[in-house]
Amino acid sequence: MAASCARTVGSLFGKCGTCSSNINTITSRLSRQICSSSALHRKNLAAAGPEKFTVEFIQKQVEEFNIGKRHLANMMGEDTENFTQEDIDRSIAYLFPSGLFEKRARPLMKHPEEIFPRQRAVQWGEDGRPFHFLFYTGKQSYYSLMHEIYAKIQGLERQQDRLRAKGLLSSDAKPLSLGSSRWIIKEELEGIVMETVTDHDYQRFLQLMERLAGLPQAGAEGAEGGEGVWVLRFRQQLEAQASRQAVAALQADAQGRAFSTAEGRRKTSNSSVVLRDGGSGRATVNGSELLSYFPVFQDREQVMFPLQFAGVLGRLDVEAQVSGGGRSSQAGAVRLAISRALLGFLSEREMENMRQAGLLTPDPRVRERDKPGQEGARRKFTWKKR
């Protein structure tokens, strides 16, 4: 009876192996009857989530790291006080040379902050009361942000009502200027809020921000200027495409003629071009005339097209050096180099026109590798039915 009692109690309390020893002390000299299969002991490890580290453990690791850093500096005979992370990496690579290809498998000594995953700090105090008033919603930062946005909207609307009641509402107040920026994307919002944001939540967030930004007084100065600045925190500036183009500067040679240099690549060809001003429109490639270097009309057309497009055919002299690749890719490389060198002679608008024409875009196409089990890059071996 007592033995069966022990076994039923054991099965109730289940997984702990130590429970049997407790029952021994209580029942004093009941033999260990619990025999459970391994199926009972198997835990769902995946459900537990990533391994959690306590704050004390991380602190201990940090102390050990700092002490180890000083020891390492001593070993290398360097200054213990100003031993940076690069010095640590260098010393470890010297002391523990590793031939492993995978960089993450090599010996490593980094600050514990970079090694152990960041844990969310405990959200409640000693008495168990959570710190944030929206803790029980599950997404406290996101919902408190929504709360704040709505509070601002209400504040602005009330202010408008007050002004309208006094008759001071000015109709020329314009909303925020949002021309050159875009709303942050969902990933950026997740980064701000540090919580998972679903698509639906993101849509709601955008709707609320649009509503706030659309209010008439949102862009005005004074107290509302705060709202405008606050809203811009959630916008990203868009950069104009053409302004990112690097323009080769014009230089002057001994005779005072302006010239500019640029480089271009296509497939495996590399080209470097010097454009000189005040010439008669002659073109030289690798020391020889254009006609003799590029006998094919198509190549000459490719080389001359940027000059024809910009309308400077008779004005600029071309001096090109090209190597590598075949005739067509060399022509493409020279063309790109000429287009880039031409930017120094042109205005912004003409540069934008050239960009739209595709003259400034490097051609990314390179030869595709051959794959095993196939004739070439795409061609398969002949298929035989039997």
Added chain:
Amino acid sequence: MSQRSVACTGAQVLRHFGDLADQWQPDWARFPAQFYPIWQHRHWQRCDLLWVGTLASMAARVLTKGIWALCNPRFVPVGCSSHGHLSVAAAQIKSPQIQADINATDKILSQPLETEDFFRLSELFSLKDLFDARVHLGHKKGCRHRLMQPYLFGCRLDQDIIDLDQTVEHLRLALNFTAHVAYRGGIILFVSRRRQFSHLVESTARDCGEYAHTRYWQGGLLTNAPIQYGPGVRLPDLVVFLSTLNNVFQQHVGVRDAAKMNIPTVGMVDTNCNPSLLTYPVPGNDDTPLAMELYCRLFKITVNRAKDKRQQMELLHGLMTPPPPPTQSS
């Protein structure tokens, strides 16, 4: 052994069994059971059934005494002395300071229970205030919930009118209970799924230092809390529903979940709501902004008053050092 709900921790009872408690704790006792009363209730029911036999009957007697003893903390020494070798060393020498603190805390906690309306909350509102805030207006006759029939005064031109006499009484009880929970440092969660009043409810909760949930209710919030929030989380001790329906006019999931987790609930029930699962239902209008503002104001004042009273009592009984006087700024 009767299957009554136990208002003390399973771990405390286990401590009476001495080395059993020292060496091992079951899963459900690792989380203090006052936060999971349903767990300890279910397990103690099962334990009742299992503890049969020679050892079991002795343990059951001990268990009964232990639970009874813990529910009446004054009688703990009496209960302990009869357990013999199974009890933990009852002769724990407590320093007089700790004993005095325990006495003071007992007095602080028991004193409000002696008076009927200790926090004088009946002064906060009158029937006329409720009438002016249009609390008596219900929905149309077709929307009426059958169980709300007793709370109705009548029906005029197809619109239900709520009996404000009953409302006053229920609201008084509800506010009194809320005040007592706040006095004892309980966590109060304000819940409402009305988008119109979401901001108001959240601001109310923030202003009185409590918590709010006016957003999408994730299923396991109360019933699966240690997985969702982390182990050791404390659940709310009271849930106040400022509107018991959700956006599709069904009963809010929180009502059922709080009942499952043995968490008392206070709720403003309109004529289309089901009052049966709420501990303190308060029949009243939940659609008018004026009525909602009145409720929020009442709850805020109640909670603040109760917390201030607690601070006063602690100062009075010398448990708390008074805060330093504010520095004069010239």
